[in-house]
Amino acid sequence: MNRAVTCFSLAATLLTAATAHAASFEQAQKAVEQGEFKAITSILVARHGKIVYEHYFDAEGAEGRRNTRSVTKTVAGMLAGLAIADGHLAGASTRIFDVLPVSRRQKMLNPDARKDAIDVEDLLTMSSIVECNDENQFSRGNEERMYLVEDWVQFYADLPVQGFPAWMPKPADSPHGRSFRYCTAGVTTLGEVVQAAVREPLQAYAQRRLFDPLGIAAPAWQFSPLGLAQAGGGLGLRTRDLWKLGQLYLDGGRAGGRQVVPEEWVRQSLSAQATAREDADYGYLWWLMKIPYGNAVITAPTMAGAGGNAVFLLPEKQAVVVITTTNYNERQPHALTFKLLTRDLMPAL
Known part of the structure; x- marks a missing residue:
């Protein structure tokens, strides 16, 4: 009996926490639904490896493969x-x-x-x-x-x-x-x-060495006219797939109790290797965004693609934020995504 009461109490606590999280993201959801950020298609926020908010704003829903453009890089x-x-x-x-x-x-x-x-x-x-x-x-x-x-x-x-x-x-x-x-x-x-080095089609190597260990199924690759999987853009992934990739690097290359990507490679990738512009350095195909937050400036490693598609790592908050969009023809779509992140989502964390 006591065990049942304890389980019920724990379940109630978890439900209360989940409800509180959902309520904290209501402002962001309302703003998107009212069109303030144009064509946002999904938002996912995870903290400490658990999803705390997830919402889809289009008909494709959770199973939709999002063309996130240069996130592929x-x-x-x-x-x-x-x-x-x-x-x-x-x-x-x-x-x-x-x-x-x-x-x-x-x-x-x-x-x-x-x-x-x-x-x-x-x-x-x-x-x-x-x-x-x-x-x-x-x-x-x-x-x-x-x-x-x-x-x-x-x-x-x-x-x-x-x-x-x-x-x-x-x-x-x-x-x-x-x-x-x-x-x-x-x-x-x-x-x-x-592809030449591994002597295997790029898409097959990616599936075997990266996607399968993360539980990512049926990614939608684009190909060159000669049949080369396009590493430069266009890979279609679900929003949760994008979260898994971001979480992998936030966790130092580990997932499911195993080292999927070497920790040292993750460290090098997320270290400044070049200066892209005043507000961003660049690692190994990761943007290192400098985000003003309160009285400080934090560095958010970011996978970014045309239209404002982005996967943000927020190490200080142990969080991953995924935003997918179809704002391909909007002026400064990345500014819309950045505003959604900094004004509405980060404060909710």
Whole structure:
């Protein structure tokens, strides 16, 4: 009898806690439902490894595979770390043209010894020597130009070396010795580097070494015209899948009682390797967002994709926040997501 009372009391306590959590996120949910943040499709908040709030604002619901665009790039960084841990790549300093098919170098336009020296870490930090900048519509390496050709990896290999006029800091003069330029073609190429190294289709390796251990089923990959799984964007995952990936890194690479990704790789990935802009550093395909919070500034490692899709890690709160959207055609969609996070969700934690 006492045991039954104790169990009932515990259940009541848990129900009360869950209700309190739900109530604390009512402001955020109401704001989204009223259209303040445009097309938010889902929000998930987890703390200490448990979901404390989860809501879907579209018909797809919990089982919908969300095209979170460049969040895929962070997954590519995870796969590179696993390929190194498995002994398929010697390390982040491995030169990519030593791994890619020989034809890549043989057919290369604009050959240059500095291109031959491009390594895995250059791709992980968006700082390779070739002229590639998605944020510059005139860049030869802009991703929209890549999609116009059949062979996306050869597109990257053919790019000329970046010039550094007087008004642009050279890599040696930049923070961390790297000139950051956001380059989807480089991460697309990283996907083929990993695939060539592991001698297995990238999507199969990802499933076996990353997704299966996390219980992530049936991810929806996009492919290049030549059939390469696109490491640079477009991977469709459920909102809970995105949480699992974020939680994996918040927990130092551990999940389900096992070390899925090496702890040292997680540490390196979440450490500043390049400076992206004033309010963000960059790790290994992780944004390290600097968020003003109270009288302090906290660093939130972030998986981010077009439209304002994001997975935020909040180590100080032991929390993961997932926000998915379809705000692809909105001006400054990331600002909408950031406002939702900082104004409504973080205070609720």
